[in-house]
Amino acid sequence: MSASPRVVIIGAGIVGTNLADELATRGWTNITVVEQGPLELAGGSTSHAPGLVFQTNPSKTMTEFASYTVDKLLSLTADGVSCFNQVGGLELATTEARLADLHRKLGYATSWGIEGRIIDADECEKHYPLLNTGALADGRRILGGLYVPSDGLATAARAVQLLIAKARAAGVTFRGSTAVTGTEQSGGKVTGVETADGVIPADIVVSCAGFWGRELGKMVGLKVPLLPLAHQYVKTTPLDGLRGVNDLPNGASKPILRYQDRDLYFREHGNRIGIGSYAHKPMPVDMDRLPHIGAEEMSDHLMPSRLDFTLEDFSPAWEDCQDLLPALRKTRIDDGFNGIFSFTPDGGPLMGEAPDLAGFFVAEAVWVTHSAGVARAMAELLIEGQSRTDLHGCELTRFEEVQTSDQYVSETSQQNFVEIYDILHPLQPRESPRDLRVSPFNVRQKELGAFFLESAGWERPHWFEANRGLLAELPAEWQAPERDEWSAMFSSPISAAEAWKTRTAVGLYDMTPLKRLSVTGPGAMALLHRLSTGNITKKPGAVTYCLLLADDGGIRSDVTVARLGEEDFQLGVNSNVDFDYLRVEARKQSAADPAQWVHVTDITGSTCCIGLWGPLAREVMGKVSSDDLTNDGLKYFRTKQISVGGIPVTAMRLSYVGELGWELYTTAEYGLKLWDLLFEAGREHGIIAAGRGAFNSMRLEKGYRLWGTDMTSEHHPYESGLGFSVAKDKTAFVGAEALVARKEEPATRALRCLTVDDGTSIVLGKEPVYVDGSAVGYVTSAAYGYSVRKPIAYAWLPAAVSVGDSVEVEYFGKRIAATVTAEPLFDPGMERLRG
Numbered sequence: 001m002s003a004s005p006r007v008v009i010i011g012a013g014i015v016g017t018n019l020a021d022e023l024a025t026r027g028w029t030n031i032t033v034v035e036q037g038p039l040e041l042a043g044g045s046t047s048h049a050p051g052l053v054f055q056t057n058p059s060k061t062m063t064e065f066a067s068y069t070v071d072k073l074l075s076l077t078a079d080g081v082s083c084f085n086q087v088g089g090l091e092l093a094t095t096e097a098r099l100a101d102l103h104r105k106l107g108y109a110t111s112w113g114i115e116g117r118i119i120d121a122d123e124c125e126k127h128y129p130l131l132n133t134g135a136l137a138d139g140r141r142i143l144g145g146l147y148v149p150s151d152g153l154a155t156a157a158r159a160v161q162l163l164i165a166k167a168r169a170a171g172v173t174f175r176g177s178t179a180v181t182g183t184e185q186s187g188g189k190v191t192g193v194e195t196a197d198g199v200i201p202a203d204i205v206v207s208c209a210g211f212w213g214r215e216l217g218k219m220v221g222l223k224v225p226l227l228p229l230a231h232q233y234v235k236t237t238p239l240d241g242l243r244g245v246n247d248l249p250n251g252a253s254k255p256i257l258r259y260q261d262r263d264l265y266f267r268e269h270g271n272r273i274g275i276g277s278y279a280h281k282p283m284p285v286d287m288d289r290l291p292h293i294g295a296e297e298m299s300d301h302l303m304p305s306r307l308d309f310t311l312e313d314f315s316p317a318w319e320d321c322q323d324l325l326p327a328l329r330k331t332r333i334d335d336g337f338n339g340i341f342s343f344t345p346d347g348g349p350l351m352g353e354a355p356d357l358a359g360f361f362v363a364e365a366v367w368v369t370h371s372a373g374v375a376r377a378m379a380e381l382l383i384e385g386q387s388r389t390d391l392h393g394c395e396l397t398r399f400e401e402v403q404t405s406d407q408y409v410s411e412t413s414q415q416n417f418v419e420i421y422d423i424l425h426p427l428q429p430r431e432s433p434r435d436l437r438v439s440p441f442n443v444r445q446k447e448l449g450a451f452f453l454e455s456a457g458w459e460r461p462h463w464f465e466a467n468r469g470l471l472a473e474l475p476a477e478w479q480a481p482e483r484d485e486w487s488a489m490f491s492s493p494i495s496a497a498e499a500w501k502t503r504t505a506v507g508l509y510d511m512t513p514l515k516r517l518s519v520t521g522p523g524a525m526a527l528l529h530r531l532s533t534g535n536i537t538k539k540p541g542a543v544t545y546c547l548l549l550a551d552d553g554g555i556r557s558d559v560t561v562a563r564l565g566e567e568d569f570q571l572g573v574n575s576n577v578d579f580d581y582l583r584v585e586a587r588k589q590s591a592a593d594p595a596q597w598v599h600v601t602d603i604t605g606s607t608c609c610i611g612l613w614g615p616l617a618r619e620v621m622g623k624v625s626s627d628d629l630t631n632d633g634l635k636y637f638r639t640k641q642i643s644v645g646g647i648p649v650t651a652m653r654l655s656y657v658g659e660l661g662w663e664l665y666t667t668a669e670y671g672l673k674l675w676d677l678l679f680e681a682g683r684e685h686g687i688i689a690a691g692r693g694a695f696n697s698m699r700l701e702k703g704y705r706l707w708g709t710d711m712t713s714e715h716h717p718y719e720s721g722l723g724f725s726v727a728k729d730k731t732a733f734v735g736a737e738a739l740v741a742r743k744e745e746p747a748t749r750a751l752r753c754l755t756v757d758d759g760t761s762i763v764l765g766k767e768p769v770y771v772d773g774s775a776v777g778y779v780t781s782a783a784y785g786y787s788v789r790k791p792i793a794y795a796w797l798p799a800a801v802s803v804g805d806s807v808e809v810e811y812f813g814k815r816i817a818a819t820v821t822a823e824p825l826f827d828p829g830m831e832r833l834r835g
Helices: 014-025 060-075 096-111 121-127 156-169 210-219 311-324 326-330 368-384 406-418 442-447 465-472 494-504 524-531 576-592 617-624 668-685 692-701 736-744
Strands: 007-010 031-034 089-093 117-119 144-148 152-154 173-175 180-186 189-195 198-201 204-207 227-236 256-259 264-269 272-277 333-343 350-353 360-364 450-455 458-464 507-510 516-520 543-549 555-565 568-572 599-602 607-613 639-644 647-652 661-667 749-756 768-771 774-785 790-798 806-811 814-821
Touching: 007 014, 007 189, 014 031, 014 156, 014 368, 031 156, 060 096, 060 152, 060 368, 089 096, 089 121, 096 117, 096 144, 096 768, 096 774, 096 806, 117 121, 121 144, 152 368, 156 173, 180 210, 189 204, 204 210, 204 368, 210 227, 210 333, 210 360, 227 311, 227 406, 264 311, 272 311, 311 326, 311 333, 333 406, 350 368, 360 368, 442 450, 442 458, 442 668, 458 465, 458 494, 458 692, 465 494, 494 507, 494 692, 507 668, 516 524, 516 576, 524 568, 524 576, 543 736, 555 576, 555 639, 555 647, 576 599, 607 617, 607 668, 617 661, 617 668, 639 668, 647 668, 661 668, 692 774, 692 790, 749 774, 749 806, 768 790, 790 806
Parallel strands: 007 031, 007 204, 031 173, 089 256, 204 360
Antiparallel strands: 089 144, 117 144, 180 189, 189 198, 227 272, 227 333, 256 264, 264 272, 350 360, 450 458, 507 607, 516 568, 516 599, 543 555, 555 568, 607 661, 639 647, 647 661, 749 790, 749 814, 768 774, 768 806, 774 790, 806 814
8 A cells, every 4th residue: 555545535524524634634645535415515413513612521532532623623714713712611500419510520621631610600600691690490590610711612614614625735635416325345445435426446435424324334234333313403583682792693702501400502603592402302313214405405404414393392491591591581493403413322433444344444423522633533543553542432343243233222322312411420320221131140140139230231240239238247347438429329338248258258250241252273372472462372271461552552452361272262351342353353364374364253142250269269169179279280370171060161260359269161051050059169158249349449459450441552551550461572562662662761650559548538530630739640440448448549640659649639629638559459469369
């Protein structure tokens, strides 16, 4: 492929035009952008988007996308006017719960480098004089707000035109009124884009088609899990108080406004007010029934993405609008429409390459707020092979197969619409669909009163009500302090009892939901050795914890590799992204050298796993297995095949809670019997079933990292405390060269262990960390350490902050004193693990 490959971008909205510009700026100009509508008004979501940009998001990645979008649109100017009106953003609270949530949101903003502050009702009124600061209809009143000065309004349609002009000047070709009818492919690669006017040759195709993205995916056999939904927007008749204040027709001077307690947002359009509502029922759009509008008919009021307004759905919200902004009582709705936007099962965008069609990329379900940031990341991905912004929460392939079904996408995307302004706890599970994926132990877990949370469709016990009676026996030193209302949600003191029994007797943990892969074939060892940081060439029976790195040395995942045979490996990985990465790399290797073929299979659903851990684990196993499980019989980080009560089991001497024991794997049909055998054998030793609450606490006590939370692709192994996972003298692996360079650079940051000084205050993650009064980092994982009798938090901090230093963690606006502490906190000599 030449230095500037042939790129076709499908869609000339705010994402596609930004991407063309980002690529051209980096020297790629052999680009064609095709758009089914006229370039002057393409008719997609960009054409009607109201343009509000609230940057703060629980996701660091999404906040970075938004921040870059603001900066870029500010720099995009014509006639001295930029494409971003930085009027600021104001989010209101009319309940104590919302005000507390705004403090939490300010914590996110601070963690991610966005300036903001909580203001009282009087200052809210100064920023937005139209507000009703007296009693609202139901007795509520404005209690305060979150003000972010750098938020504002993107003039998206104008930005698109300026981006087109800029990219054209750099050599990019734009073809409007050109519908894509298909793609040409050869040898598993995309080679061109079919249109009514002929085929456009391509080495790379990027679908930036917005809510049409799912239809384009179907053309290439790719499931694009998004749902087009209609969202109501209106403009009022002119307000007397706004006459002569703003430029017409869309000028604004007051902050963009969110009234999330009523699912509403507001902006000025000259002397009118624009109002967006999420208060109505979800309105899925049937793409087959979408009206066809010719280019010659297209206008601001007639376009495919602008559906007829349904007043009956907006009427209740209109009452709330007039209640909040009394001046609206002298106006009426002048213009309204139901505009189409894209929603996904988890609310994130869809970015990346199709795993089964090389060269075909997507950048879909992207709102104006994040558009330029997404485009920059995509340009980096195409040119450099990876984005400098971590994309694990945006990866196209992050969903499990069941999560890409039409039924799942529809139900969960509609739920996300309903909950878009709700106050949601970080652990809050979706209400439906549930029980999609259950382990063979599920029936026993329900009998024991398991409290389940959900992840990737799996039901995962967090504690068991059957263990509540243990609270009466719990020694005083194991009793955890009472939690505040927020941190107590989706938590139970029973987890303390489960940790106690695991540390003093033995616990049974369901590890089935952790994704497992089988990697087999004559090229299996070569593949894994090339992709990972570990020494995979050890003899069968070895288990290796190692990393998968990106080309720049960042951590794309951490994995556990067990060598079961000469050409047979079992991997514990993090998500479907790892599965697709490994199988794509296996396909490339097999094609390059058929003698080195590799087969990668997801075996998660066909197998199951029990973690049997605790000082009495050997006593339990001794009753059901005659295999030698002594230290000599099965050393730490070794595996072998054993029999448990006649059931074939793969035993791995691993423990993520820091206690003696094994991960015990078998096929799904034996799972329930294995659970029953172990549970019965352990009764005399005080065995319990234990959940993720206890597990997470003990994980942090041991300092074990959780990929995607504690470290991501933006971090390298040495600053993450994972340098031990890079095999000494190993050089031939992905990211090795960059890693050497990174290791030689002076450290600027480090992942540190914190303990909370008062011994009682619990934080949950993503809170800002202060040193000498300045915010310098953020919390990743946090939990109460039942064994060490204090709250624990891990945080990214400047490298100069070292063990023994004092810091403060801001939790709902309150500063909590903490100390940087040497890790691990529990059993640093590993005696219990190796016992």
